Amino acid sequence: MNGTPRSLNRLLITLLGVWLIAAGTLTAAAGLNPSIAQAWSRTGTDTWAWVLEQLRSAPMGDTGISWWTVALVGLVVLAILLLLRWMFSQGGGRSDRLGVRSTSSGTTTVDHSLAARAIREAMEGDGEVLSLRVSSWKIKGGYGVQMVVRARRGASPRRIAATAEEAIAGLDTLLGELIPILVHIRAGPRSRSTRTGRPR
Amino acid sequence: MSTTLPARRVARRTTHSSRAMASVVTAALLILVLVWVGAETVLSALDAPALLVSSVEMGEWLIAVPQHTTSAGLVGAGVGLVLIGLALVLVGILPGRRPRHVLPSERSAMVVDDEVIAAALSRAARKAAGLLPGQVTTAVRRRGVDVRLRPTSGVALDQAAVEEAVRHELASYGLRPEPAVRVHVSNRGVVGG
Numbered sequence: 001m002n003g004t005p006r007s008l009n010r011l012l013i014t015l016l017g018v019w020l021i022a023a024g025t026l027t028a029a030a031g032l033n034p035s036i037a038q039a040w041s042r043t044g045t046d047t048w049a050w051v052l053e054q055l056r057s058a059p060m061g062d063t064g065i066s067w068w069t070v071a072l073v074g075l076v077v078l079a080i081l082l083l084l085r086w087m088f089s090q091g092g093g094r095s096d097r098l099g100v101r102s103t104s105s106g107t108t109t110v111d112h113s114l115a116a117r118a119i120r121e122a123m124e125g126d127g128e129v130l131s132l133r134v135s136s137w138k139i140k141g142g143y144g145v146q147m148v149v150r151a152r153r154g155a156s157p158r159r160i161a162a163t164a165e166e167a168i169a170g171l172d173t174l175l176g177e178l179i180p181i182l183v184h185i186r187a188g189p190r191s192r193s194t195r196t197g198r199p200r
Numbered sequence: 201m202s203t204t205l206p207a208r209r210v211a212r213r214t215t216h217s218s219r220a221m222a223s224v225v226t227a228a229l230l231i232l233v234l235v236w237v238g239a240e241t242v243l244s245a246l247d248a249p250a251l252l253v254s255s256v257e258m259g260e261w262l263i264a265v266p267q268h269t270t271s272a273g274l275v276g277a278g279v280g281l282v283l284i285g286l287a288l289v290l291v292g293i294l295p296g297r298r299p300r301h302v303l304p305s306e307r308s309a310m311v312v313d314d315e316v317i318a319a320a321l322s323r324a325a326r327k328a329a330g331l332l333p334g335q336v337t338t339a340v341r342r343r344g345v346d347v348r349l350r351p352t353s354g355v356a357l358d359q360a361a362v363e364e365a366v367r368h369e370l371a372s373y374g375l376r377p378e379p380a381v382r383v384h385v386s387n388r389g390v391v392g393g
Binding site for chain 2: 004012051079144155168185186
């Protein structure tokens with residue numbers, strides 16, 4: 001339910017992969033075909049000469065440093081900042097409120113703890129539920145609630161789902177509005193087995 | 201299936217990997233490389249000693265790679281790069297399904313771990329066959345369920361009844377598509393089970 005930018009993740013990872021495949025193909029080709037190796041060095045030498053010429057053509061006063069070097073360093077810093085932003089955009093979006101409504105007479109904020117308490121109280125009686133974690137998230141187009149239900153070993157997921165639906169119906173009445181809800185039924189910590197989906 | 205669009209989206213996000221881990225690792229490695237390149241560039245511009253190699257040496261090395269590397273080395277390095285690239289492309293393109301199923305719900309997104317389904321089916325099979333917990337193992341995959349029974353030595357086991365019980369339990373979950381149930385009975389029994 002978090003705000004991880006999934007499409008961006010896949011796009012950037014794929015782009016880097018394609019780039020590595022291209023670079024690897026070129027390297028391997030240079031190993032197999034001497035004329036490609038020659039072309040590599042020739043193009044490289046020409047490009048390097050051109051780069052040095054450009055560097056000399058834009059000196060920064062008499063410091064001996066080229067404006068192009070400054071621009072390159074700026075570009076690298078920008079790229080690093082963008083990468084950091086990408087890195088820290090993973091998994092965010094947790095919220096301590098569930099909704100805000102502004103009218104002419106004031107603003108009403110629905111706090112996360114309201115939903116958490118309502119759901120918790122409604123699920124408390126179910127002996128098949130080992131533990132319950134309720135969290136609120138900011139999602140596309142508003143707020144959403146995530147319920148992680150730890151089921152007792154062997155409990156029927158259908159029955160737990162029914163209890164959860166009842167709790168949600170209570171919350172709907174309380175809020176008077178249908179907010180998106182995710183119920184995730186998981187195995188309890190003690191019934192965790194080494195192989196996924198295969199308890200002993 | 202869930203009727204509301206946000207619920208369907210949220211359910212899909214829970215049953216598929218977000219590629220957050222791969223992204224963090226990729227970003228961290230790229231940042232390391234860029235920090236190094238940036239630092240070397242600044243140092244060579246200031247005529248200060250390089251950390252490892254100056255950016256001028258880096259450029260000259262890159263041009264001369266085909267000369268100072270054997271062709272076998274070039275092919276090996278190239279194949280290595282292609283393999284890493286291929287792995288990244290696959291991470292980017294494959295759906296990355298998690299071992300989870302979606303339960304039908306009118307109101308919300310209802311996702312259950314396959315582990316929970318397996319435990320519930322094991323219990324149904326155990327009840328139908330009158331076995332102890334250690335005698336039933338269930339594996340749940342996206343399209344199939346395998347129930348393995350180790351009967352008690354000398355006690356007949358009604359396989360059809362077990363299959364019926366497991367099917368009935370599974371049908372009550374309303375999974376789409378419904379996994380096919382297979383019940384295997386081990387021919388080696390448990391003594392005193």
